[in-house]
Amino acid sequence: MLARTIGVLWRLALLTVALTAALDFQHHRYDALVEALLGVQRDCPFISRLYSIGRSQQGRHLYVLELSDYPGVHELLEPEFKYIGNMHGNEVLGRELLIQLAQYLCEEYKRRNPRITSLIHKTRIHILPTMNPDGYEVAAEQGPEMNYYLSGRANARGVDLNRNFPDLHLAMQKLEGRNHHIALTDNWQQQVEVETFAVINWMQSYNFVLSANLHGGAVVANYPFDKAQAHVGRGNYRADVSSTPDHELFQKLARVYSYAHGWMHSGTNCGDYFPEGITNGASWYSLAKGMQDFNYLHTNCFEITLELSCQKFPPQSVLQREWYGNREALLAYIEEVHKGIKGMVFDENNNGIPDAVISVFGINHDVTTGSDGDYFRLLLPGKYIVTASAQGYESQAAHVSVNGNQSTRLDFRLVPKVVPSATTSAFPLQLNVTNRVPLRRVGPRAIGRRPPWEHPHQRLKQHGQ
Numbered sequence: 001m002l003a004r005t006i007g008v009l010w011r012l013a014l015l016t017v018a019l020t021a022a023l024d025f026q027h028h029r030y031d032a033l034v035e036a037l038l039g040v041q042r043d044c045p046f047i048s049r050l051y052s053i054g055r056s057q058q059g060r061h062l063y064v065l066e067l068s069d070y071p072g073v074h075e076l077l078e079p080e081f082k083y084i085g086n087m088h089g090n091e092v093l094g095r096e097l098l099i100q101l102a103q104y105l106c107e108e109y110k111r112r113n114p115r116i117t118s119l120i121h122k123t124r125i126h127i128l129p130t131m132n133p134d135g136y137e138v139a140a141e142q143g144p145e146m147n148y149y150l151s152g153r154a155n156a157r158g159v160d161l162n163r164n165f166p167d168l169h170l171a172m173q174k175l176e177g178r179n180h181h182i183a184l185t186d187n188w189q190q191q192v193e194v195e196t197f198a199v200i201n202w203m204q205s206y207n208f209v210l211s212a213n214l215h216g217g218a219v220v221a222n223y224p225f226d227k228a229q230a231h232v233g234r235g236n237y238r239a240d241v242s243s244t245p246d247h248e249l250f251q252k253l254a255r256v257y258s259y260a261h262g263w264m265h266s267g268t269n270c271g272d273y274f275p276e277g278i279t280n281g282a283s284w285y286s287l288a289k290g291m292q293d294f295n296y297l298h299t300n301c302f303e304i305t306l307e308l309s310c311q312k313f314p315p316q317s318v319l320q321r322e323w324y325g326n327r328e329a330l331l332a333y334i335e336e337v338h339k340g341i342k343g344m345v346f347d348e349n350n351n352g353i354p355d356a357v358i359s360v361f362g363i364n365h366d367v368t369t370g371s372d373g374d375y376f377r378l379l380l381p382g383k384y385i386v387t388a389s390a391q392g393y394e395s396q397a398a399h400v401s402v403n404g405n406q407s408t409r410l411d412f413r414l415v416p417k418v419v420p421s422a423t424t425s426a427f428p429l430q431l432n433v434t435n436r437v438p439l440r441r442v443g444p445r446a447i448g449r450r451p452p453w454e455h456p457h458q459r460l461k462q463h464g465q
């Protein structure tokens with residue numbers, strides 16, 4: 001009997017080791033991080049792809065591990081999701097959790113865990129474990145004892161990357177509240193750090209739907225806006241909520257993380273109190289040029305900021321406990337990308353229309369279709385009127401009912417606008433074929449010259465039609 005009990009215990013112990021062996025609970029310096037990501041790619045070559053979005057100031061790659069059933073390919077109607085860690089180089093838990101998440105997804109996929117298999121098949125997950133590899137090396141040089149100190153927070157040029165994104169709030173005010181797809185100034189590249197530049201390029205290259213940015217120093221899920229809107233008195237910002245038109249949706253996304261997390265939802269961590277473990281960014285403290293506001297104002301992506309540990313650089317001994325505290329939350333949050341509505345916007349020939357605008361009545365924040373004509377609009381359960389519009393087409397509205405489980409499919413087929421015949425002859429064409437003939441006869445010197453009868457404004461007008 002005793003031998004049998006020992007045998008069972010031994011098998012249980014082996015099983016526990018096997019379950020945790022694939023995850024590696026240690027701090028990863030840059031080389032170890034790269035090795036760990038390559039390890040996932042080696043172990044799961046058919047569902048992963050390692051790519052770099054650029055280099056840090058000191059030349060370290062900003063590596064992203066993609067996990068999907070068709071790595072490298074955007075499949076129609078399959079949403080793109082991203083996690084970003086270690087933007088502040090000394091806030092290291094997110095970096096380690098994201099390495100563990102990548103290893104876990106790979107291992108569980110191989111084990112045919114139905115939940116993970118479904119997630120990988122339905123989602124394109126991009127994981128950037130560190131946005132600030134240079135800062136991390138400074139912090140890691142000093143080690144966990146340097147908790148709460150600022151060494152390594154900024155990048156190698158001393159710039160805080162979460163204060164380095166273009167401030168689109170000012171543009172939003174000028175646009176009288178229009179808050180989606182706000183254009184960047186022509187010289188934005190010169191005004192940001194190389195790490196920020198790489199991340200903005202990345203955001204513009206993929207039609208991300210949902211994202212989280214992992215930090216440390218508190219335990220709370222923080223949702224936009226980070227920048228206060230109300231300006232009271234002489235430079236004092238009122239600690240009011242600075243809400244987006246998607247305020248309740250953001251609160252729900254933050255709650256999904258906090259309640260699935262081991263202890264975040266209690267709200268009492270690190271000497272702070274945040275009801276339900278969530279907070280609006282500006283009502284905690286206002287910050288400008290942050291990444292989550294930029295996501296909302298410039299792209300289709302909804303991002304929240306997760307503060308995950310009281311200690312910015314926790315000792316290695318707590319990493320396993322932190323993984324178990326965060327694992328379910330990391331998964332549940334990715335699954336939120338499959339809520340709301342999604343669908344195609346087609347033209348009359350059944351081709352997808354890129355950059356078509358999807359508006360929801362009553363919510364002043366539009367999303368657009370990707371290059372293939374598919375769109376994703378996160379929404380809370382309820383009934384909505386949704387309109388699709390695109391240049392040159394008649395807009396089309398539809399009623400839709402959204403449940404709390406899976407996204408509702410809603411496609412649109414747009415009909416080209418009928419152009420009144422009067423407008424086609426609004427500008428008499430002066431540059432016609434017969435007019436061109438004498439120009440060609442003049443010889444090579446005339447190439448590129450404007451015909452003498454054509455005024456530059458006429459040229460513009462003709463192009464504008």
Ligand SMILES: [Zn+2]
Nearest residue numbers: 088091215216
């Ligand atoms: Zn931070």
